[in-house]
Amino acid sequence: TCRHYVPTMFYLFLHTLGPAWLAYDMRLMMSGIQTFGMQASEGTVERLQAILGRPLRTYEDFVREATAGV
Numbered sequence: 001t002c003r004h005y006v007p008t009m010f011y012l013f014l015h016t017l018g019p020a021w022l023a024y025d026m027r028l029m030m031s032g033i034q035t036f037g038m039q040a041s042e043g044t045v046e047r048l049q050a051i052l053g054r055p056l057r058t059y060e061d062f063v064r065e066a067t068a069g070v
Contacts, residue, residue, distance in 0.1 A: 010030055014023035049055055057065075 008027075011023050011027035014026050017023075045056060
């Protein structure tokens with residue numbers, strides 16, 4: 001399946017850029033993210049909104065805004 005293919009290719013790519021231990025660690029991390037997702041801790045959304053100075057938006061809204069003048 002794609003879930004197993006992507007980390008392998010990711011590992012092979014990273015292995016060309018740095019030490020094998022880093023590529024291995026990054027492959028494990030990405031595999032975990034793909035399997036379990038990334039869960040934000042409580043208060044993360046509020047902190048990000050304070051940093052950005054605006055509410056968070058969906059990717060769909062971002063694309064709509066970015067392509068509005070095109």
